Amino acid sequence: MERLIEILEDIQPDVDYKNCTDLIDGHFLNSLDIISLIAELEDEYDITIPAIEIIPDNFNSAERIMKMIERLQEED
Amino acid sequence: MDLSFLLAGTGKTMTSFFSMTYLFAFLPVCLIVYAVTPKKAKKYVLLAESLLFFWLVSGALVLYLILSAVSVFCFGLWLDKLQQKQKTALKGLPKEEKKAAKQKHLRKQRAVLALGVLIHIGMLLVLKYSEFFLGNINSILSAFNCPFRMYIPKFIMPVGISFFTLQAVSYITDVYHGLIAADRNFPRILLFMSFFPQIVEGPICRYGQTAEQLWNVGQIKYRSLTFGLQRILFGMMKKIVVADRLDPLVKKVFDEPNSFDGGVIILAAVCYTVQLYMDFSGSMDAVLGTAEIFGVKLPENFQRPFFSRSVSEFWKRWHITLGAWFKDYIFYPVTSSKRMKNLTSSARKKLGNHYGPLAAGGIALFCVWWCNGLWHGAGWNFIFFGMYHFVLILSGNLIEPLVKPINNKLHIKTDSAGYKVFQIIRTTILVIIGELFFRANGIASGMQLFGRIFSDLTFRSFDGGLLYRLGVDRYDLIIAAVTVVIVFIISILNEKCISIREALEKKSLVFRWCILYVLILYIVVFGAYSFGYIPVDPMYAQF
Amino acid sequence: MLTTLKNTLKGIVFTVILFALLLLASAVFIPKDNTKEVWKYDYTANGFLAEPKDTIDVLFLGDSEVFSGVSPLRIWEKYGITSYCCSTGKQRLWYTLEYLYQFLENQSPKVIFLETDLVLKYFSVDDLILHAPERYLPVLRYHDRWKQFSFTELWQAPHYSYLDKYKGYHIYGDANAANTEKYMDETNESANMSKMNQLYVDTIFDICKRTGAKFVLYSTPSTKNWNMKKHNRTVTLAEKLGVDYIDFNLLQDEVKIDWDKDTHDKGDHLNYYGAVKVSDYLGKYLSETGILKNHKGESGYGSWNTAFEAYKKDVEKKLNIKYE
Numbered sequence: 057m058e059r060l061i062e063i064l065e066d067i068q069p070d071v072d073y074k075n076c077t078d079l080i081d082g083h084f085l086n087s088l089d090i091i092s093l094i095a096e097l098e099d100e101y102d103i104t105i106p107a108i109e110i111i112p113d114n115f116n117s118a119e120r121i122m123k124m125i126e127r128l129q130e131e132d
Numbered sequence: 133m134d135l136s137f138l139l140a141g142t143g144k145t146m147t148s149f150f151s152m153t154y155l156f157a158f159l160p161v162c163l164i165v166y167a168v169t170p171k172k173a174k175k176y177v178l179l180a181e182s183l184l185f186f187w188l189v190s191g192a193l194v195l196y197l198i199l200s201a202v203s204v205f206c207f208g209l210w211l212d213k214l215q216q217k218q219k220t221a222l223k224g225l226p227k228e229e230k231k232a233a234k235q236k237h238l239r240k241q242r243a244v245l246a247l248g249v250l251i252h253i254g255m256l257l258v259l260k261y262s263e264f265f266l267g268n269i270n271s272i273l274s275a276f277n278c279p280f281r282m283y284i285p286k287f288i289m290p291v292g293i294s295f296f297t298l299q300a301v302s303y304i305t306d307v308y309h310g311l312i313a314a315d316r317n318f319p320r321i322l323l324f325m326s327f328f329p330q331i332v333e334g335p336i337c338r339y340g341q342t343a344e345q346l347w348n349v350g351q352i353k354y355r356s357l358t359f360g361l362q363r364i365l366f367g368m369m370k371k372i373v374v375a376d377r378l379d380p381l382v383k384k385v386f387d388e389p390n391s392f393d394g395g396v397i398i399l400a401a402v403c404y405t406v407q408l409y410m411d412f413s414g415s416m417d418a419v420l421g422t423a424e425i426f427g428v429k430l431p432e433n434f435q436r437p438f439f440s441r442s443v444s445e446f447w448k449r450w451h452i453t454l455g456a457w458f459k460d461y462i463f464y465p466v467t468s469s470k471r472m473k474n475l476t477s478s479a480r481k482k483l484g485n486h487y488g489p490l491a492a493g494g495i496a497l498f499c500v501w502w503c504n505g506l507w508h509g510a511g512w513n514f515i516f517f518g519m520y521h522f523v524l525i526l527s528g529n530l531i532e533p534l535v536k537p538i539n540n541k542l543h544i545k546t547d548s549a550g551y552k553v554f555q556i557i558r559t560t561i562l563v564i565i566g567e568l569f570f571r572a573n574g575i576a577s578g579m580q581l582f583g584r585i586f587s588d589l590t591f592r593s594f595d596g597g598l599l600y601r602l603g604v605d606r607y608d609l610i611i612a613a614v615t616v617v618i619v620f621i622i623s624i625l626n627e628k629c630i631s632i633r634e635a636l637e638k639k640s641l642v643f644r645w646c647i648l649y650v651l652i653l654y655i656v657v658f659g660a661y662s663f664g665y666i667p668v669d670p671m672y673a674q675f
Numbered sequence: 676m677l678t679t680l681k682n683t684l685k686g687i688v689f690t691v692i693l694f695a696l697l698l699l700a701s702a703v704f705i706p707k708d709n710t711k712e713v714w715k716y717d718y719t720a721n722g723f724l725a726e727p728k729d730t731i732d733v734l735f736l737g738d739s740e741v742f743s744g745v746s747p748l749r750i751w752e753k754y755g756i757t758s759y760c761c762s763t764g765k766q767r768l769w770y771t772l773e774y775l776y777q778f779l780e781n782q783s784p785k786v787i788f789l790e791t792d793l794v795l796k797y798f799s800v801d802d803l804i805l806h807a808p809e810r811y812l813p814v815l816r817y818h819d820r821w822k823q824f825s826f827t828e829l830w831q832a833p834h835y836s837y838l839d840k841y842k843g844y845h846i847y848g849d850a851n852a853a854n855t856e857k858y859m860d861e862t863n864e865s866a867n868m869s870k871m872n873q874l875y876v877d878t879i880f881d882i883c884k885r886t887g888a889k890f891v892l893y894s895t896p897s898t899k900n901w902n903m904k905k906h907n908r909t910v911t912l913a914e915k916l917g918v919d920y921i922d923f924n925l926l927q928d929e930v931k932i933d934w935d936k937d938t939h940d941k942g943d944h945l946n947y948y949g950a951v952k953v954s955d956y957l958g959k960y961l962s963e964t965g966i967l968k969n970h971k972g973e974s975g976y977g978s979w980n981t982a983f984e985a986y987k988k989d990v991e992k993k994l995n996i997k998y999e
Contacts, residue, residue, distance in 0.1 A: 152804035
């Protein structure tokens with residue numbers, strides 16, 4: 057989780073990732089940030105995030121992102 | 133007995149949801165038949181009515197729609213079978229072997245997906261674009277003095293093909309990704325593809341959004357009936373009072389790009405954008421209102437786009453379902469392809485957080501807008517329209533890091549109301565320019581019009597006879613403007629999250645009825661219909 | 676069950692009030708006079724509204740072929756028969772029927788002509804659904820009059836003051852030669868007539884029968900609008916109805932239309948000279964039916980003489996010829 061927040065902060069600083077639950081719906085992350093984030097996550101966690109997973113629900117909070125990562129790791 | 137009528141249908145009369153035949157004959161009959169059918173059979177009645185509608189409009193081409201649904205159905209089952217096979221094959225395999233085996237299975241599934249998408253998009257390309265592509269090849273051939281010419285076949289397009297093809301592709305893709313289970317019930321898929329209110333102009337729905345709802349339709353409820361009818365009325369006002377009233381003016385100026393000075397062209401460009409919005413969003417009100425009567429909630433296609441602060445925001449609020457489709461099935465798949473991901477990772481290291489992902493994002497954006505332009509029509513002006521927005525959105529991203537320090541230096545408060553209004557107006561102007569090219573009869577004509585705004589910016593044709601030459605009068609413009617203001621006020625309220633319809637519901641019956649009577653009489657009196665008016669086809673049905 | 680009943684009742688009450696409001700609006704919006712300024716569209720065709728009751732014996736219904744192709748004052752001059760052209764540009768059958776109803780409110784024509792150009796022309800179901808209720812709710816047709824409202828006239832009862840000086844006829848003086856290639860070439864084929872058109876012609880025919888008027892089909896000479904296929908179809912129609920059918924396009928020997936001189940727009944419509952030839956033939960046809968009175972010299976018809984004199988003067992002035 058710490059690592060994830062580091063990645064997020066690297067991409068887009070000024071956001072309180074620990075508490076924010078509307079990263080996408082609140083326009084904190086735009087589509088470019090998402091592109092970066094996905095590339096980073098795939099490298100970091102050795103997963104593939106298919107385009108279909110890119111929905112607000114999966115990215116609205118650090119917690120949701122972590123859940124998705126864990127799920128994808130399991131599927132692999 | 134002459135059976136040729138079976139092939140022909142009744143022509144284009146019904147494609148407009150505001151045509152008399154649809155509103156006062158087809159829809160009421162459909163609703164009554166639907167209402168008296170026992171609950172269990174309602175979905176089949178809805179399906180039959182949808183196919184009937186398609187047949188009335190497109191005749192024998194209804195077979196194309198049914199075949200599309202059959203193909204979608206089969207591809208779903210095929211993918212499902214492969215997925216089941218993968219599951220059983222992988223079970224019990226040690227982890228190391230699992231990955232390689234999975235890749236092998238996925239490759240097969242990907243091939244099936246590609247085939248399915250190719251068939252549907254391919255048919256769309258052939259039917260809608262072969263004339264354009266082959267025509268362009270012929271112009272190139274003639275430019276090189278080549279004596280050969282490609283034969284250009286003429287196809288008749290089924291109504292709504294641009295809309296239901298995208299639905300078909302989204303279904304197959306979603307099944308491939310395991311987002312939805314393949315449907316084993318053919319009538320349900322057919323209904324998802326053919327639901328009659330949305331077939332002509334969308335919204336473009338995903339299987340997960342509507343298929344279940346449509347299959348579980350029930351009794352028409354009083355509240356949904358009244359709400360739906362109200363929404364249709366509101367859409368009717370937009371379309372008949374504003375859009376159709378402005379049509380002669382827009383048509384005249386765009387058909388004669390050389391006859392008017394810059395001032396008139398600006399007026400016409402603004403009027404066209406207003407007309408397009410009122411026509412399309414009005415039709416959407418009718419579509420969503422109709423669906424609401426059946427108790428089906430379709431996704432919204434508009435979210436007050438003219439309150440957008442940037443062009444990219446505008447496109448998230450205008451024709452939302454199309455934008456979402458492009459985002460889900462083009463933008464993210466392109467950016468998350470292996471090669472693009474590597475590009476993003478390496479570019480980020482060199483260019484930093486902002487410009488790094490822009491390389492892959494830009495490429496994906498280019499694909500999206502190329503497709504968006506082409507989707508609207510087979511013509512260079514549509515491609516130009518797409519590229520125009522691509523450049524705007526990309527350059528918006530490019531200069532974003534530069535704008536911030538400048539704003540800070542100039543002490544501009546970016547969240548002040550004044551700055552917001554500035555942004556909204558700027559966005560609106562950029563959109564209007566885009567729509568000017570969109571409407572123009574070809575790029576050359578668009579350039580001509582656009583050029584005249586600058587080279588000939590006078591208002592000298594604003595004399596007594598101007599409006600007469602434009603085929604409208606003072607009163608037409610006044611009533612259109614008044615109606616736009618009404619819609620604008622309602623939009624502001626909606627923007628502030630005040631739902632007029634729910635607020636109205638709480639008022640007394642007398643008050644509510646008075647509002648409805650006023651609205652109906654307003655449409656009856658101020659609508660551009662009957663004598664002296666030519667009915668205008670819905671603008672998005674041609675796409 | 677109770678709520679359903681209540682809701683149904685609500686719906687009914689709502690609709691009834693709505694219709695009441697539309698009727699009220701209709702009373703407000705219906706044109707209060709038939710002048711050009713008030714009526715706006717097709718005002719020459721509406722001149723009959725101001726004609727004294729039961730003074731017009733012959734009615735010509737049709738599209739622009741009629742107002743350019745028949746001159747009632749010419750027929751009056753030769754035979755003393757009163758007639759009127761209820762003809763409007765691009766008229767379709769649904770509109771024709773409207774005119775017939777309106778005309779019969781105040782007149783009792785003995786002969787009713789239907790020009791055939793519109794008989795075979797397409798009109799959509801949409802037109803039908805839009806225009807059929809207009810007779811009962813005129814606001815649907817005249818709603819555009821909000822543009823020219825004066826609040827004093829709003830509440831008046833209609834009073835018609837406009838008499839058309841040529842009785843619905845339009846004078847066209849210039850000539851543009853027509854191309855007569857393939858004009859009325861022989862064929863056995865027959866044009867198509869839609870069920871809806873059939874229904875409307877049947878209705879018009881039934882009304883004529885009911886009012887005791889003689890119903891006649893006729894085709895104005897026109898190289899652009901008429902051909903043998905249409906002729907054949909109309910012959911079938913006339914036989915079915917058992918009515919006279921005069922096709923001027925095949926009467927070249929009797930009505931010598933000169934396609935270089937008698938049309939003002941290359942064979943689409945007749946000009947004055949062509950209209951005179953057609954009117955003279957129709958006048959003769961009418962007088963030979965023996966059911967029409969020569970009103971010349973009768974009291975109450977003096978205005979027709981005055982109208983004719985003015986018409987004659989206008990023709991002479993406009994065409995720069997001596998009236999014959």
